[in-house]
Amino acid sequence: MVAECRPNNRDVGALLVIGAVATARSFFSGSATVFAAVALLAAHTACSAPRLPHPPYVKHPTSALEEVPYPAPPPLVENVPELPAKGALWVDGEWRYSAGQWRWNRGSWVAPVAGIAFSPPVEVRSQDGTLYFAPGTWRNDLGEAVDDPEPLARARSQGSNTVMNASGEREAVGRTRGQPGGRQDSPGRGTRP
Numbered sequence: 067m068v069a070e071c072r073p074n075n076r077d078v079g080a081l082l083v084i085g086a087v088a089t090a091r092s093f094f095s096g097s098a099t100v101f102a103a104v105a106l107l108a109a110h111t112a113c114s115a116p117r118l119p120h121p122p123y124v125k126h127p128t129s130a131l132e133e134v135p136y137p138a139p140p141p142l143v144e145n146v147p148e149l150p151a152k153g154a155l156w157v158d159g160e161w162r163y164s165a166g167q168w169r170w171n172r173g174s175w176v177a178p179v180a181g182i183a184f185s186p187p188v189e190v191r192s193q194d195g196t197l198y199f200a201p202g203t204w205r206n207d208l209g210e211a212v213d214d215p216e217p218l219a220r221a222r223s224q225g226s227n228t229v230m231n232a233s234g235e236r237e238a239v240g241r242t243r244g245q246p247g248g249r250q251d252s253p254g255r256g257t258r259p
C-alpha cells in the first residue's frame with residue numbers, strides 16, 4: 067500500500083506516512099486489516115492539513131545581500147489568524163537584522179497585487195565563510211524592491227517583542243504605539259532602518 071500526499075498538502079506528511087506504515091507493519095504483522103486501517107489513518111492525518119496560499123516567489127538579486135555577524139535565531143511559532151478575505155496570501159514571519167540586532171517581523175495576510183512577487187528571506191555563506199542575509203522583499207517585474215502590500219491581518223506570537231543582541235541574547239524592549247496590550251512590533255516589511 068502506498069500513501070501519497072497531494073502537491074497542495076504538507077511535504078512532511080509523506081514522511082509521517084512512511085514512519086507510521088513502518089511502525090504499523092512491525093507492530094501489527096499478523097493482522098492485515100489492522101495494518102491497513104492504521105496506514106490509512108496515518109495517510110489521512112499526515113496529508114489533510116493544507117498549505118497556506120503564498121505569493122509568487124522570486125530570487126533576490128545578489129546586490130540585496132548584506133553581511134551579518136551571526137545567523138538569525140530559529141523562527142518563532144506564530145498563530146495564523148483566519149483568512150481575512152478570499153484570495154489573500156500568507157507571508158511567513160521572519161527575522162530582520164537592524165542596528166546589530168535581530169528583530170522579529172510577524173507574518174501577515176496580504177491581498178494579491180498584480181505585477182509583484184515576494185523574495186523570501188535568505189542567508190548564504192561565501193567561500194571564505196562570511197555570512198550574508200537578505201530580508202523578505204516585495205519586487206516588481208523588473209526585480210526592483212517595492213513597498214509592501216498593506217497587511218490584512220497579522221500573526222500573533224508570544225515572542226513578537228523579541229529582540230536579539232549581537233551576542234544572541236534576548237533584550238527587553240518597550241511598547242510600540244497603537245499595539246493592543248503594548249505588544250512590540252518590528253518595522254514593517256520593506257522598511258529600512
